[in-house]
Amino acid sequence: xxxxxxxxxxxxxxVVFKSVLNDSKTEGYLxxxxxxxxxxxxxxxxxxxxxxxxxxxxGEIKEKGKIADLIVEVKDNVINLEMNKNYYDGLFDKNDxxxxxxxxxxxxxxxxYSTQKKVIQLNFDNFELFDERIVIKFRMMDEERGLVRxxxxxxxxxxxxxxxxxxxxxxxxxxxxxxxxxxxxLVMTLDDEEELQKVSKGCKEMEIVADKxxxxxxxxxxxxxxxxxxxxxxxxxxxxxxxxxxxxxxxTKKGIIITAKNLLKQNIPIDxxxxxxxxxxxxxxxxx
Numbered sequence: 001x002x003x004x005x006x007x008x009x010x011x012x013x014x015v016v017f018k019s020v021l022n023d024s025k026t027e028g029y030l031x032x033x034x035x036x037x038x039x040x041x042x043x044x045x046x047x048x049x050x051x052x053x054x055x056x057x058x059g060e061i062k063e064k065g066k067i068a069d070l071i072v073e074v075k076d077n078v079i080n081l082e083m084n085k086n087y088y089d090g091l092f093d094k095n096d097x098x099x100x101x102x103x104x105x106x107x108x109x110x111x112x113y114s115t116q117k118k119v120i121q122l123n124f125d126n127f128e129l130f131d132e133r134i135v136i137k138f139r140m141m142d143e144e145r146g147l148v149r150x151x152x153x154x155x156x157x158x159x160x161x162x163x164x165x166x167x168x169x170x171x172x173x174x175x176x177x178x179x180x181x182x183x184x185x186l187v188m189t190l191d192d193e194e195e196l197q198k199v200s201k202g203c204k205e206m207e208i209v210a211d212k213x214x215x216x217x218x219x220x221x222x223x224x225x226x227x228x229x230x231x232x233x234x235x236x237x238x239x240x241x242x243x244x245x246x247x248x249x250x251x252t253k254k255g256i257i258i259t260a261k262n263l264l265k266q267n268i269p270i271d272x273x274x275x276x277x278x279x280x281x282x283x284x285x286x287x288x
Contacts, residue, residue, distance in 0.1 A: 008196065008217040011188035012126045012165070014069055017083040019216045020209055021070050022051060028205040029184060030072075034079060036181035037122055037135055037161050048074050071102065073117070076155065078102055080121045083188075087127045095123060099158055118155040124188060128166045134182065136162045165189050172199075187213075261287050 011017045021030050027049060035042045052071040070081040080102055082095050102119055130136055138160040140149040150157040168182050169189050178186065183199055187206055190196045193214055200206035256279060263273050270284050 006193040008191055008193045008214055010191045011213060012083060012085045012124075014083055014085070016213060016216050017081075017124075017188070018070055020212050021081065023212055026205075026209050026212060029209045032181065032184055032205055034072075034074070034122070036184070037163060038079075038120060038159070040074070040077070045074050050074075052078070076117050078117045078119050080119070082121065082123050084123055084125045084127070087125070087129060092123075095121065099160075103158075116155045119158045121158065121160045123160065123162045124165055124185075125162055126165045126189065128164055130162060130164075132164070132167055134164050134167055134185070136164075138162070184209075193217075257287065260284055264288055 009016050011020055020026055027046070030049065031042055031045045034040060034045055050073040052073055069083050072079050072081070080098055082098070084091060084095075099119055099121055140157050141147065142149070150159070163185060165185060165188060168178070168186050171178060171182070172186050180203065183203070184206060186199060187196065187209055190199065196210045196213060200210035260273050260279055264270075264284070264287060270281055273279065273284055274281050
């Protein structure tokens with residue numbers, strides 16, 4: 001008899017990601033992740049993490065408030081941790097705007113630029129976009145001689161890291177030997193409770209995180225939010241599939257409308273269709 005898997009909501013889901021990393025009990029795990037990726041000394045990070053408000057300031061009245069996943073301050077560094085569950089056009093534009101908002105918040109009226117903190121962004125990508133490397137670091141560099149600007153100026157340039165979670169999961173299922181950091185990153189992707197406990201066993205930091213993920217996953221309110229996100233992902237996938245098969249490239253409006261009509265027939269709520277397609281409620285109602 002095959003044992004049925006106990007499904008949990010993984011850290012690739014924003015609410016779980018924030019809930020786990022915002023818990024003081026998981027500080028050791030967060031320290032490991034930040035240090036392992038950025039190479040900042042653990043002694044420098046431990047005990048110095050300050051959680052910041054993730055609701056970023058609005059540029060103008062009409063602009064919607066922007067919510068980053070997790071922002072922490074570690075002495076001279078402000079670190080923005082972003083979980084990117086799925087890739088879509090404009091994803092990194094959104095993340096780059098977060099960086100600018102963070103910088104705007106640091107530079108307050110009358111502050112001196114010499115006291116500026118370095119902004120670091122960690123993008124946890126649940127997909128492979130660049131290449132097979134687990135961690136890729138991007139910095140400002142000149143094209144002709146490869147000079148890295150931050151080697152010459154103090155704390156003004158942003159460091160952006162992309163972490164390839166998909167590659168780590170592939171390594172795990174191919175039975176490759178993983179380092180402690182790779183296992184800690186793998187924990188973010190697992191959606192089976194038994195598998196999560198197995199990978200975490202023997203590591204105090206990961207065991208605490210595994211217990212937290214399991215606990216958060218069982219909350220009824222979160223289950224409802226997760227179901228809605230899965231519905232929206234299904235809709236986006238349908239739109240992409242239709243666009244690909246019909247040869248529609250830019251402006252997939254035709255494919256979006258066809259998909260929206262089909263979803264209405266399946267009694268998918270209008271709010272869910274609107275969030276996933278970008279169509280207004282009024283546009284969707286006219287399709288009924």
